Amino acid sequence: MRWMFRIAGALVIAAVIGVVALLMLPHDRIVGIATEKIEARTGRDLSVSGDVSLSFWPVLGVKTGPVTLGNAEWAGTEPMLTASGLSIGVSAVELLTGSVRVTGIVAEDPVLRLQTAPDGRANWVFDTVSADATATVSGDSVAAQSADRAIALDLLELRNGTLIYSDVDAAPVTLSGVDLELRWPDPDGPAALAATVTPVSAPIGINAEFTHPTALIDGAVSPVALQVKLPSGTMDFNGRANIAGELAGRLNLISKDIDKSTSALGLSSIELPAGWGPAVALTAEVTYTTDGRLSVREMRSELGENRLNGVVDVVLGDVPQVTAKLSAGLLTFPAAAAASSAGASSASSAAPGGAGDGWSRTPIDASALGLVNGSIRLSAEGIQTPDLTVGQVQLRLEVDRSRGVLHLEDVAVFNGRLTGQLVANNRSGLSVGGALTAADIDILQVQRDLLGMERVEGKAAGELEFLGVGQSVDAIMRSLSGKGGLRVGRGVILGLDLDRLMRGDAASGGTTVFDSLGASFTMREGNVFNEDLLLQLSNYRADGNGRIGLGARDIDYTFTPIALRARSGQGISLPIRIKGPWGAPRIWPDLEAAAKANADAQLDEIEEEAKAKLQQKLAEELDVQIEEGQDAEEVLKDRLEDEAKNQLLKLLGRN
Structure with a gap:
């Protein structure tokens, strides 16, 4: 929000310095003085065209025609701010008592371009000048004193604005239909902001409270409370933040339809598994640092019928690095499995071989494997689908490229x-x-x-x-x-x-x-x-x-x-x-x-029976007694060898 406070400050200073001279000078001279003060305060060119009107009591103010505020030299040729009209009012009553209260700064149809450079510079950070230089331009020592005086801002208002934000190496983000009100009545007190933006088609309401806005402008950490009203939901943050975008605090998100809520922000549709939405509730302690590190602790979430708790660390980049440790009760996927079965059935009807006998031929989109890298550990009491029930599980998912x-x-x-x-x-x-x-x-x-x-x-x-x-x-x-x-x-x-x-x-x-x-x-x-x-x-x-x-x-x-x-x-x-x-x-x-098979078995049986009868006949002819436990085939073989040897000796006449 630094850009808002800085622009408001430049406009306020321009309205206050030389305010006494407004009563005496012609309109074109008033515009010239205001232009000089803003250019001195911002280091940017300011042009005002069209008629200029004044009011003196009870509000001392100026209303102009079209206004253009130049951009930083490095930010291109497009102006930082254009508006079809600008009104600045100061309380004349309080001015007479020595205090300055800006009753309102209103910009009609403003177009605000915010940019960052590769070296970290931002176009909403102005090249300021000293109070002496300001006094020299006005030629009035009273005006120089006024520049250092604490200033109260009742209202800064943007009507029907367009905000264009361009970050380094990223496509510009455009928010149209922006209505914004900033109230800062006490310079040493809190500031409140209310805004309505329409990133896509549905309006989003933003309300914020800054406990110490001066500290925020100076880059310090300050308490911040933020509420975003989304279609079908709300998001709240209470904690501490600085102007660089670092924050730490409690985040609460409640949505009756998470897809509608995220689509209203211009984000990609969140495709949760069936049975895990559309109602979503999340509460967690969140910390974010400017080097792109997001830490989520004490997370409690309700995703449809499912409950998921744990801690998550994310390092943002082209491909985010995620480390998480999660726990859950029974995780249900009622409609997802049913849809898968229906898809398989549909594909089966086209498969060869008849209906119901084929696997699904629907192309599998596995591009989600390339969205993140990291490690996720899950402990759950069970996983249930219409076709499959899994009991207690301990899982670890590792994803890399x-x-x-x-x-x-x-x-x-x-x-x-x-x-x-x-x-x-x-x-x-x-x-x-x-x-x-x-x-x-x-x-x-x-x-x-x-x-x-x-x-x-x-x-x-x-x-x-x-x-x-x-x-x-x-x-x-x-x-x-x-x-x-x-x-x-x-x-x-x-x-x-x-x-x-x-x-x-x-x-x-x-x-x-x-x-x-x-x-x-x-x-x-x-x-x-x-x-x-x-x-x-x-x-x-x-x-x-x-x-x-x-x-x-x-x-x-x-x-x-x-x-x-x-x-x-x-x-x-x-x-x-x-x-x-x-x-x-x-x-x-x-x-x-x-x-x-059985014929082969019978042949084997006949062969064994014939072999047994042959062995019995040989034993009788050779007068051999086969004792129990002896191998009949070996005994007969030995007896035949002995008989052959005796017959050979007889033939040789050695008997």
């Missing part, structure tokens, strides 16, 4: 725990990846919430590494690569009764209880490949191998249970084929593969 890494330090999800990290990189096209470790995960809940299917119950542990590239969910899912492993304790397979299948009943349905399940897998081009699935049951064992299409959302898998006690412990297998889309896969016993 459009690359974000979300560290899952401890996440309670699917009734288990999840740790690891997720990465989103938008430096040269979007890619996502991660390395996760899970324990005690309810795999039925995983299938239900993420895949829309229910096939296996149990608690799982495992690890996963993955990488996907693309500008849509569909492209990412079809590009996934990586590896992982899965281990499940006791559980249940739904929709599959191995006992019935092994008895030759091809009907589907039922359940199968298993003791353990383990598998490793690799991922290539959006497909999961597994060759070593092993399922252990009390009377069965099952192997598995095949492909699960993450991109195409389909499956082609062979699951082969083996009845361990069948055929006198020799076992019998019945491969089961699972093929089709996730939502409705076909499950049937592969009888051709089963026949081949």
